[in-house]
Amino acid sequence: MSAILDKIKIGISSCLLGEEVRFNGGHKLSRLCVNTLADFFEYKPVCPEVGIGLGIPRKPIHLIGDAEAPRAVNTTDESIDVTDKLKDFAEQIIPSLNNICGYIFIKGSPSCGLFRVKVYNKGNPNPVDSGRGIYAQAITESMPLLPVEEAGRLTDPVLRENFVARVFAYHRWQKLLQQGLSAASILDFHVSYKYSLMANDPQRYSTLGQLLADAGKYDPDELGEKYFAELMTALTKKATRKSNTNVLTHLQGYLKKQLQSKEKERLIEVIEQYRIGIIPLIVPVTLLQHHFNIHPNDYISKQAFFDPYPQELSLRNAI
Numbered sequence: 001m002s003a004i005l006d007k008i009k010i011g012i013s014s015c016l017l018g019e020e021v022r023f024n025g026g027h028k029l030s031r032l033c034v035n036t037l038a039d040f041f042e043y044k045p046v047c048p049e050v051g052i053g054l055g056i057p058r059k060p061i062h063l064i065g066d067a068e069a070p071r072a073v074n075t076t077d078e079s080i081d082v083t084d085k086l087k088d089f090a091e092q093i094i095p096s097l098n099n100i101c102g103y104i105f106i107k108g109s110p111s112c113g114l115f116r117v118k119v120y121n122k123g124n125p126n127p128v129d130s131g132r133g134i135y136a137q138a139i140t141e142s143m144p145l146l147p148v149e150e151a152g153r154l155t156d157p158v159l160r161e162n163f164v165a166r167v168f169a170y171h172r173w174q175k176l177l178q179q180g181l182s183a184a185s186i187l188d189f190h191v192s193y194k195y196s197l198m199a200n201d202p203q204r205y206s207t208l209g210q211l212l213a214d215a216g217k218y219d220p221d222e223l224g225e226k227y228f229a230e231l232m233t234a235l236t237k238k239a240t241r242k243s244n245t246n247v248l249t250h251l252q253g254y255l256k257k258q259l260q261s262k263e264k265e266r267l268i269e270v271i272e273q274y275r276i277g278i279i280p281l282i283v284p285v286t287l288l289q290h291h292f293n294i295h296p297n298d299y300i301s302k303q304a305f306f307d308p309y310p311q312e313l314s315l316r317n318a319i
Contacts (some may be wrong), residue, residue, distance in 0.1 A: 191192035
């Protein structure tokens with residue numbers, strides 16, 4: 001697949017870029033976001049608490065009530081409820097986010113936290129449950145297929161690789177939408193993501209294949225909508241060493257007539273070393289790419305599995 005040269009637009013909590021917008025006047029600078037991902041992402045920073053007019057510094061807010069539908073209130077005066085203001089702010093800003101391909105949130109925030117945000121009962125200083133920040137909930141409900149993650153979780157190599165791969169897949173699909181969908185273009189896209197889907201969610205890969213086999217039942221836009229929803233759901237599932245090994249073995253099969261016996265043995269050995277955890281994924285992938293460079297295969301050259309994102313990110317070096 002062709003390289004993506006333009007930076008991809010990503011929503012992000014402003015404090016992660018070092019902006020001093022937190023309740024205490026501080027920030028939560030993410031060096032990963034600023035020093036590594038910024039080479040490929042163009043950020044759209046948002047601080048909803050500042051956006052609704054809360055000052056810097058300010059009394060903090062927290063979530064109270066039902067974890068499924070909490071209220072965001074002032075920690076020292078629970079009569080000051082900013083829930084609706086945060087929801088209204090999200091509704092107002094969402095149109096300006098229609099060209100983003102992912103969102104990175106700040107951990108634990110009652111407005112922007114994505115996972116396990118503390119939820120309290122009224123008047124109780126101890127958390128009784130966990131939920132999602134008010135603004136983050138509004139964004140994810142409005143854009144349910146958008147790749148989202150918390151900055152802290154991106155320090156996990158597997159979660160980081162999965163998030164970035166989803167962002168680039170989302171971006172590629174948006175490019176396809178701009179060109180106009182057809183049954184043929186959707187099928188070509190699916191072909192390019194065959195082995196990525198096999199690594200992430202083999203069962204849904206089969207489901208998508210059946211959907212495309214029935215492509216004649218749908219107009220292209222309806223087909224594309226159904227396809228993309230299944231695609232992004234599949235890619236959200238993290239690939240494992242077992243599923244990646246299955247893909248590597250499939251790819252090895254395309255070289256069985258081209259390689260000498262010693263080359264085959266070495267490739268099998270490297271794939272096995274990856275399977276049992278001795279080496280990272282980048283090693284067998286690089287060896288396979290080396291052989292396919294010598295023995296080109298048009299079908300394999302289309303596979304996003306080999307370049308789901310720029311190699312400079314070095315994400316497969318750690319998984």
